[in-house]
Amino acid sequence: MTPIISLSHVDYAYPNSDVLALHDLSLTINQGEWVAIIGHNGSGKSTFAKLLNYLLAPTKGEIKINDVVANEENMWTIRDMVGMVFQNPDNQFVGATVADDVAFGMENRSVPREEMMKRVDDALTEVQMMPFADREPARLSGGQKQRVAIASVLALQPKILILDEATAMLDPKGRREMIALVRDLKARMGDDLTVISITHDIDEAASAERVMVINDGELIETGLPSEIFANADQLRRFGLAVPFAEQLKEKLRQRGITVPDEYLTTEGLVTWLWQSISTK
Numbered sequence: 001m002t003p004i005i006s007l008s009h010v011d012y013a014y015p016n017s018d019v020l021a022l023h024d025l026s027l028t029i030n031q032g033e034w035v036a037i038i039g040h041n042g043s044g045k046s047t048f049a050k051l052l053n054y055l056l057a058p059t060k061g062e063i064k065i066n067d068v069v070a071n072e073e074n075m076w077t078i079r080d081m082v083g084m085v086f087q088n089p090d091n092q093f094v095g096a097t098v099a100d101d102v103a104f105g106m107e108n109r110s111v112p113r114e115e116m117m118k119r120v121d122d123a124l125t126e127v128q129m130m131p132f133a134d135r136e137p138a139r140l141s142g143g144q145k146q147r148v149a150i151a152s153v154l155a156l157q158p159k160i161l162i163l164d165e166a167t168a169m170l171d172p173k174g175r176r177e178m179i180a181l182v183r184d185l186k187a188r189m190g191d192d193l194t195v196i197s198i199t200h201d202i203d204e205a206a207s208a209e210r211v212m213v214i215n216d217g218e219l220i221e222t223g224l225p226s227e228i229f230a231n232a233d234q235l236r237r238f239g240l241a242v243p244f245a246e247q248l249k250e251k252l253r254q255r256g257i258t259v260p261d262e263y264l265t266t267e268g269l270v271t272w273l274w275q276s277i278s279t280k
């Protein structure tokens with residue numbers, strides 16, 4: 001496994017604040033991983049994301065992206081490697097059409113026209129938005145807008161895609177489609193794409209390969225989604241939502257029913273319930 005993101009004893013304090021938004025953060029994320037970052041409001045998740053593409057500079061410690069130290073001098077190399085999609089789909093558009101919008105970042109980086117046209121087509125195809133290439137972005141649904149935002153990032157061929165609450169403003173269907181899209185992208189691109197999902201959405205976090213929990217600016221837990229989400233007491237302690245299936249398991253246990261210890265998705269629990277009822 002090759003590390004693509006490494007943080008060593010990183011602190012960050014906002015200029016107008018004497019509180020550390022992040023404190024002594026040390027971690028490694030490997031090339032091709034899909035990592036979810038969870039934590040209650042104000043725990044430092046967005047600050048972490050902004051440090052990764054040098055929108056913010058660490059107050060202390062060192063960040064390396066693909067072995068390049070994040071600093072003033074390497075800022076543009078870092079930003080070329082780390083693409084970000086934010087929460088509000090309406091704040092991410094600059095072009096008159098979907099295709100213009102995807103082309104915009106490449107125009108800024110002087111990608112030759114022919115190469116640019118090809119990358120626009122490829123990126124829109126990846127996110128299944130090719131039929132919308134000539135549409136006005138403002139007229140798309142929230143989920144479609146976020147898919148175009150992902151295409152704009154993919155067209156720049158980043159190594160890392162950061163989704164900073166990118167599903168938060170979508171309806172459940174849009175959210176499911178985004179998660180499915182990221183899963184497809186990961187399956188197709190393998191180690192060529194590392195994904196960081198900063199999210200409050202349990203389904204999104206559970207789709208990742210690894211979950212990191214940030215609490216009050218510190219990394220307090222990292223593990224498989226199944227390990228993190230099966231620990232309801234710990235989730236509550238850190239102000240996080242407990243998955244529906246885990247809540248139901250707790251209630252069943254209180255009634256004396258033996259339930260599986262391992263984490264189950266809602267669908268997994270439904271299947272288990274059916275099986276245990278039908279064998280009684």
Ligand SMILES: Nc1ncnc2c1ncn2[C@@H]1O[C@H](COP(=O)(O)OP(=O)(O)OP(=O)(O)O)[C@@H](O)[C@H]1O
Binds near residue numbers: 040044045
């Ligand atoms: N521009 C700023 N100036 C000063 N303090 C800030 C600024 N932005 C964030 N903070 C503070 O830094 C801490 C971490 O904030 P951050 O936005 O990274 O948390 P978060 O986990 O992303 O929260 P949320 O889930 O609400 O988006 C919080 O205490 C917040 O109040």
